[in-house]
Amino acid sequence: xxxxxxxxxxxxxxxxxxxxxxxxxxxxxxxxxxxxxxxxxxxxxxxxxxxxxxxxxxxxxxxxxxxxxxxxxxxxxxxxxxxxxxxxxxxxxxxxxxxxxxxxxxxxxxxxxxxxxxxxxxxxxxxxxxxxxxxxxxxxxxxxxxxxxxxxxxxxxxxxxxxxxxxxxxxxxxxxxxxxxxxxxxxxxxxxxxxxxxxxxxxxxxxxxxxxxxxxxxxxxxxxxxxxxxxxxxxxxxxxxxxxxxxxxxxxxxxxxxxxxxxxxxxxxxxxxxxxxxxxxxxxxxxxxxxxxxxxxxxxxxxxxxxxxxxxxxxxxxxxxxxxxxxxxxxxxxxxxxxxxxxxxxxxxxxxxxxxxxxxxxxxxxxxxxxxxxxxxxxxxxxxxxxxxxxxxxxxxxxxxxxxxxxxxxxxxxxxxxxxxxxxxxxx
Numbered sequence: 001x002x003x004x005x006x007x008x009x010x011x012x013x014x015x016x017x018x019x020x021x022x023x024x025x026x027x028x029x030x031x032x033x034x035x036x037x038x039x040x041x042x043x044x045x046x047x048x049x050x051x052x053x054x055x056x057x058x059x060x061x062x063x064x065x066x067x068x069x070x071x072x073x074x075x076x077x078x079x080x081x082x083x084x085x086x087x088x089x090x091x092x093x094x095x096x097x098x099x100x101x102x103x104x105x106x107x108x109x110x111x112x113x114x115x116x117x118x119x120x121x122x123x124x125x126x127x128x129x130x131x132x133x134x135x136x137x138x139x140x141x142x143x144x145x146x147x148x149x150x151x152x153x154x155x156x157x158x159x160x161x162x163x164x165x166x167x168x169x170x171x172x173x174x175x176x177x178x179x180x181x182x183x184x185x186x187x188x189x190x191x192x193x194x195x196x197x198x199x200x201x202x203x204x205x206x207x208x209x210x211x212x213x214x215x216x217x218x219x220x221x222x223x224x225x226x227x228x229x230x231x232x233x234x235x236x237x238x239x240x241x242x243x244x245x246x247x248x249x250x251x252x253x254x255x256x257x258x259x260x261x262x263x264x265x266x267x268x269x270x271x272x273x274x275x276x277x278x279x280x281x282x283x284x285x286x287x288x289x290x291x292x293x294x295x296x297x298x299x300x301x302x303x304x305x306x307x308x309x310x311x312x313x314x315x316x317x318x319x320x321x322x323x324x325x326x327x328x329x330x331x332x333x334x335x336x337x338x339x340x341x342x343x344x345x346x347x348x349x350x351x352x353x354x355x356x357x358x359x360x361x362x363x364x365x366x367x368x369x370x371x372x373x374x375x376x377x378x379x380x381x382x383x384x385x386x387x388x389x390x391x392x393x394x395x396x397x398x399x400x401x402x403x404x405x406x407x408x409x410x411x412x413x414x415x416x417x418x419x420x421x422x423x424x425x426x427x428x
Contacts, residue, residue, distance in 0.1 A: 001090045002180040003230035006072065006173030010099040013050055013132040019167045026100060028134065028164060037136070037159040042152050044139050048160075049381050051103070051118050051133040056378035058122075059135055061113035061386050062412050063104040063150075064157050064239055065128050065250040068097040068165035071234075078165060078235045079158050081216025090181070090230035095168040101131035101252060102164065104157040105382035106138045109150045110209040112391040114245020114412040115374070115404075122374040125414040127421055128252070135381050136160050150209055154240050157251075179264055181228040181275060184302065191272040195305040198274045199229075199259060200295055200324055204249070204312040205280035209242040212249075212312075214278065224279035224294040226302075229260045232276060243313040244391045246368045246414040247340050253413070253420045259308055259338065274302050279324070281317040292323040299333055306334040310418050314342050314368070318353040329358040340365040340415035345407070365416055366423040368392070368409040376402025 009024055016027035030048050038046045051057040069078045074092015077084025103116065116128050123129035138153045182190065203212040205220040212219045214227075214237050227236065237254045260276070267273040277298050282288045299307060307328060311321040318339075325335045337359055341351035347367055387398040392410030399405070408414040413421050 001228045001230045002178065003090055003234055004093040005177045005179065005233065006093060006095040007098045007175045007177070008095060008168045008171050009174045010097050010132060013052070013100060013134060015050070019164065021167050021171060026097060026132070026167065033160060033163060036163045037156050040152055040155070042140050042144060042148065043156070044141055046139070046156070047137045049135045049137070051135050051381060053118060053130055053132070055118040057118040058377040058380045058384065059103055059105055059116040059133070060380065060382045060384055061105060061108045061390055062116050062245065063106070063109065063113055063153050063242070065252040065412065066102040066157050066161040067252045067255050068100055068102060068161045068168070069235065069255070070095050070162070070165035070169045072169055078162055079238060080236060082213060082238055083158050083162055086215070088231065089234040089236055090228045094234055095165070095171065095173060097165060097168050099132055100164070101128055101133045102157055102161040103128070103133045103135045104138060104153050105135060106140070106153055107383060108386045108389060109146050109153070110242035111389050112242045112244050114248070114390060114410050116412050117374055117377065120375045121372055122411060124422060125372070125408055125411045127413050134160070134164065137382060146209060150240065150242065158238070179230050179233060181230050184274065187272065187274060188303070191268055194272040196274050196303055197263065197271040198299060198302060198304045198307045199263060199276045200307050200309040201276050201278045202281055202309065202311045202317065202320060202324070203237070203278055204241045204243050204317070206283050206313070206316060210313070211240040213238050213240050219278070219280050222280060224277055224291055224298060226298060227276050227278050229264070229276050232257055232260060244368065244409050245412045246392070246409045247313060247365070247417045248412065249312050249416070249418060250412070253416060253418060256420065258419045259310055274304060281311065281313065281320045283316060288320050288323055292320065292327050295324050296327045296331055299328060300331060304333055306336070308336050308338065310338040312417060314340065315353050322354040322356050322359060325359045326356045335359070336361040336363065338363045338365070338417055338419060340417050341367045342369055343367045345369045345371055365419060365421055366414070368407060368415045370408050371405060372408055374404040374406070
């Protein structure tokens with residue numbers, strides 16, 4: 001499977017009479033966009049606002065961030081099984097508007113939603129403060145069940161991203177990257193002397209607003225399976241969850257998974273990147289055992305020598321992470337884990353809910369319990385009153401002067417476990 005990803009670089013976004021891109025500026029017709037995404041009768045009100053890097057703007061509570069894209073050539077459509085048909089993606093050409101995010105907000109759905117500050121110290125913690133954000137505020141009937149509200153706001157975001165992405169369809173990209181995933185026998189034969197490396201991609205699937213979708217299917221319902229990395233890059237996996245903001249994989253992150261990107265960069269030189277095994281994060285012991293056993297089976301069938309394992313969320317999913325690690329190591333398949341920590345505000349507590357001596361190669365994205373005080377902003381998009389309620393906040397987080405004191409757990413992408421974040425290490 002070969003995917004051409006055309007990148008159209010966007011420096012600025014503004015409202016205008018029509019949707020178009022000229023000299024790095026994306027123009028959006030606000031009224032037309034609202035018309036395109038608000039046909040659901042459950043929507044009571046919908047508004048579109050812009051939030052640009054450096055603006056004194058806070059977006060709260062953030063539900064998802066999505067990169068506008070459009071399928072230019074090849075089978076399927078962007079967000080297959082959700083908005084598009086059922087064809088397999090990961091082939092042909094897709095164009096992406098780089099530097100743009102579609103952000104959804106509105107009344108809180110679950111307590112694990114977060115904050116994007118476009119300036120100040122909070123902006124340093126979230127990768128999405130560097131985007132030109134088109135913010136969709138969606139309010140629904142208060143009598144709707146939480147799951148329905150989540151569905152409405154999720155679909156509004158996807159529809160907005162797809163509609164905006166259409167502006168890139170006929171454009172000549174500033175850059176084109178080509179990614180190829182060959183059939184397994186051919187891939188093995190191409191680099192017979194290199195280590196065969198795979199990626200175990202744990203998806204948040206604990207239910208109760210903790211859901212991820214693969215071709216539109218709730219991943220709770222799947223057994224672990226193989227997927228081409230080009231399918232992931234072409235929209236096959238989308239977010240539908242309200243896990244803690246700091247380590248939530250938004251749809252934007254799935255589309256731009258940095259682990260997949262890094263594995264491609266060294267493919268054919270340091271190792272042979274064989275592909276991706278997606279698996280779920282379960283809530284019962286039996287389901288955890290079943291899925292981890294299946295992960296090992298697939299890894300053995302591919303003849304993998306080593307894998308990277310990433311998780312989403314913390315606590316209960318730590319058990320899935322460690323179970324996958326231990327069983328793969330028992331089979332002689334070396335593992336590297338990517339996670340974050342909940343080690344207490346002083347950093348002295350146990351970082352993960354589970355552990356094993358076999359997990360001897362671990363990359364951390366930071367301690368989510370670290371606290372920060374966010375200054376007041378000139379403009380708030382959404383509802384700042386939820387600062388005391390969101391995960392990482394507490395009674396008294398929101399001060400009378402508009403400042404907010406929270407754990408960085410409350411900031412979208414602050415400790416993203418795929419490495420899609422800004423925190424790094426410093427040697428003293």
